[in-house]
Amino acid sequence: MKLICKKDLLLQYINIVNKAVSNRTTLPILECILLTADDKGFVLTGNDLELGIKTAAIEADILEKGEVAIEARIFNEIVRRLNGEDVTISTNEKNAVTIVCGSSEFSIMGQGGDDFPALPEVEQNQAYTLKQNDLRNMIRQTIFSIAQDNAKPVLTGELFEFHDEFFNIVSVDGYRISYRKNNLIQSCGKNDVIVPGKTLSELNKILSQSDEDLVSLYVTDKHILFDLGTAIMVSRLIEGDFIRYEQSFSEDFKTEVLVDKNQMIQSLERASLVSRDNRKTPVRFQIKTKNMEITAKSDMGTAFEEISVEVEGEEISIAFNPRYFIEALRSIDEENVKIHFTASLSPCTILPVEGDSFKYLILPLRM
Amino acid sequence: MKLICKKDLLLQYINIVNKAVSNRTTLPILECILLTADDKGFVLTGNDLELGIKTAAIEADILEKGEVAIEARIFNEIVRRLNGEDVTISTNEKNAVTIVCGSSEFSIMGQGGDDFPALPEVEQNQAYTLKQNDLRNMIRQTIFSIAQDNAKPVLTGELFEFHDEFFNIVSVDGYRISYRKNNLIQSCGKNDVIVPGKTLSELNKILSQSDEDLVSLYVTDKHILFDLGTAIMVSRLIEGDFIRYEQSFSEDFKTEVLVDKNQMIQSLERASLVSRDNRKTPVRFQIKTKNMEITAKSDMGTAFEEISVEVEGEEISIAFNPRYFIEALRSIDEENVKIHFTASLSPCTILPVEGDSFKYLILPLRM
Incomplete structure (x- = not known):
């Protein structure tokens, strides 16, 4: 194999296939990137057997066709640090890969392309x-x-x-x-x-x-x-039946709260500071007519937060793992969200103010 | 103790004393910051017994004098996340510290200031x-x-x-x-x-x-x-006699090389890629009349780099731990440096092109 390509383009494609390269494995070939130069062009492949990535043809001047597998980590490090525009990659019959760019020349031991596992065939008909x-x-x-x-x-x-x-x-x-x-x-x-x-x-x-x-x-x-x-x-794919999640979302609720998402995240983050391990220490929500109090307590001390919210329905007191709430709220791009509560031991649901683009259900903790 | 101060200012000073707070210790008081409000003003102290830091007086409205030690990590986290300009800090007779800001209120268990180790006395006469x-x-x-x-x-x-x-x-x-x-x-x-x-x-x-x-x-x-x-x-301070380093720097040399620092760092970084552990695999310098070749070799492969340099004196071949060279060169702000070589098994010296603001000596490795 012998070809010349642009360093920046090559690096960009290495970074893509790298996502399918195994980090630690007992099969050294899986730590490699496969370089293929044939009639279809110059292509990189990574495959950790769970997951495989193959690039589209990379713009290159192919002087000699061929195939070689090279350790991804060193290939990436070398290309990343090269100082020059054009990279020449060539191999010999022993699968030694020579990489030349500017005043640098590397020779790295590769492996034959035949040892590299092929990607599973998936028909690309209906998308x-x-x-x-x-x-x-x-x-x-x-x-x-x-x-x-x-x-x-x-x-x-x-x-x-x-x-x-x-x-x-x-x-x-x-x-x-x-x-x-x-x-x-x-x-x-x-x-x-x-x-x-x-x-x-x-x-x-x-x-x-x-x-x-x-x-x-x-x-x-x-x-x-x-x-x-x-x-x-x-x-x-993972085989098996997914759990029937739909039935967990109930249409019924007794309290609806309209809240500023960022304000709530910040209050939850502060309140959860008093617990060393916030998987175990719940934060308590007390929803009143015009506001919501968030409190937490541990052997370290106590936290009290108050945020103004719009409430419709009953007052309620309920406790949660603050991390679950923070992660759901952080993933939401909208500024305001609706939260539906039913009872102290029933899950709550976070919903958009309008539309049905998301729903998050969180189980409460016993106080 | 009771005082009011600006949140941003307090956070800035916490970040300073934090540098002297112990991370893990068997003496919990060393994980604390001491807050002191007295006639001299409001002051923070950190002390891990090796190293102590005491801030200057922080602008604050002191309503009641006093002293308390509070765990640095939680104090820092709380103040950092507070949402408001003014923070009110107060203590009760049990050393519980109350921190109020905006709609947040924390109560954190502190320790008496008497248990906090005093900083060593150092007379500030001659500086x-x-x-x-x-x-x-x-x-x-x-x-x-x-x-x-x-x-x-x-x-x-x-x-x-x-x-x-x-x-x-x-x-x-x-x-x-x-x-x-x-x-x-x-x-x-x-x-x-x-x-x-x-x-x-x-x-x-x-x-x-x-x-x-x-x-x-x-x-x-x-x-x-x-x-x-x-x-x-x-x-x-560390007690004992430092080694007599001056005699290691010799005025004699046989080869003087003038080199572009960044070019050399990049070449060394690339060359050292072929060794998995660059503490052990040396890179070899071959200094010729107008250029310098840097090569490295391991079971992974070989690297060859060429940089143009100005050389005065004899040609020489010498090997180094590339990391030692890279670290010294990276610490230098100047664009070009002089390197003095004497023999393959004698240390080399990195010097400024002009002046005597630095010198770095590096021992070679046997090839």
Whole structure:
């Protein structure tokens, strides 16, 4: 293999495939990036067996076709620090990779491309299409409440529910539910799959923030493929049935509170300071006619916060893990939110003032 | 105690005394900040027994005198997150500290001020005075080569050598020597002391970057006091004799190289990429008539770098730990430096093109 390409462009694509490169593995080939130069152009591939990424063809002058796998960490570090515009990459029959740029020359031992695991085949016929930035936001706004332990494997992923016109993402960790909904630009009918949390967290690092760029999703029984234009990402799906979350959201409530989101986050953050471990020390909400008091107490001391809110319905006293509330509120872009309470031991729901683009359910704690 | 002060001002002073607060200790009082309100004003003190900081009087409306010690971490977190201009701090007879600001109210258990260890007494008669920014730079430019282990305790600190007109700081870790020199605005005669590295690293975080601000140093047998105007810092000194570093710097050399500092740092950084642990894999310099080749080799591969330099004297081949070279060069503000070489197994010296404001000595490695 021998080719010449632009350093900046190469680095940009390395950063994309790096998201699918394994950090520590017993299989050294998975720590590599596969470089392929053939009739289709110059392409990079990363694959940790759960998740694979293959770039689109990178603009390059291919002088000799070929394929080689090179350790991702060193390849990235070298290219990042090169001082020059054009990089020449060539290999010899022993898979030594020579990288030349400006007055620098590196020779790094690579591995044969044949040892590199191929990405799963996913047919790209019928797509669900939406804006990359919309998908990026939906993931960011739900991923914090996926389960951290493996007790229920389905909960370590997020449910993608496709409908004819829209699409929703749901995560559940046993204490709370995060739900986001968005329109689809193109649909290919009803379907639902569970996508691993790790896939979504890596995907979110490469999804575009521009409203111009679209992403197409292709689904099979075992895999999902995200086509970003610059690259495709293929991930295994989590098998099993997701929990039936819909029934947890009740339409009934006794108290509705309209609150300034930032004010509430700040008050909760301050109140939770008096507990060393805010998973265990609850904060207490006392909702009165015109305001809400947030209090916390531990062996360290006490905190008292007061915020003015609009209240409709009954006064109520209820306690929560402040972190769950803070994470949900932080993920919301709107300035104001509605919160529905039913009883001291019933979950509360955070809703938009208008529309149905999100709903967050949080279980209370006993006081 | 009861007083009212500005939140922003209080936070600024908390950040200063925090540098002397112990992070983990078996003596909980050392994790506290002492608040004192008396005839001299409102003052904060931190003291981890090695190092103590006492602020100047903080503008405050003192309604009732008193003293209390409060855990630094929680005090800092609370004040930082308060939403309001004025903070009211008061204590009761049980040392509970009440902090009120805006619609927040905290009550935190404190400890009696009597339990807080007093700072060592250092007479402030005869001072060495220089610009805070000059001292800050001198520390930054030498602190990286203090010894990391306790085999020779004197080497875990830096030597301060005071003269009538100037002052120099030296650090030695057994493989290299860093030396910086600066004028004194005021001196009180020759003296030398060894200041603990930890003191200097904390001091550097609070020294001003403005050329307006001066620092005065007061020295006793056991302690050094830095008066920054906004606060005083008192530290114990390290007892013992520093090593006689001067004799290691030789005036003789066989090769003088004039090099672009940034170009050399970048080449060294790239070359050291091929070694997984650059403490062990040396980089080799080959100095020729008009250029310098930097090469490195490990089981991972090879790196070759070429930089143009001005050379006077003999060609030479010599190997170094690249990290030692990079750290010394990075600490230098000048664009170009001179490097003196004598032989493959003799130390080299990095010098300014003009003047004598610094010298760095680095031992070579066997190839």
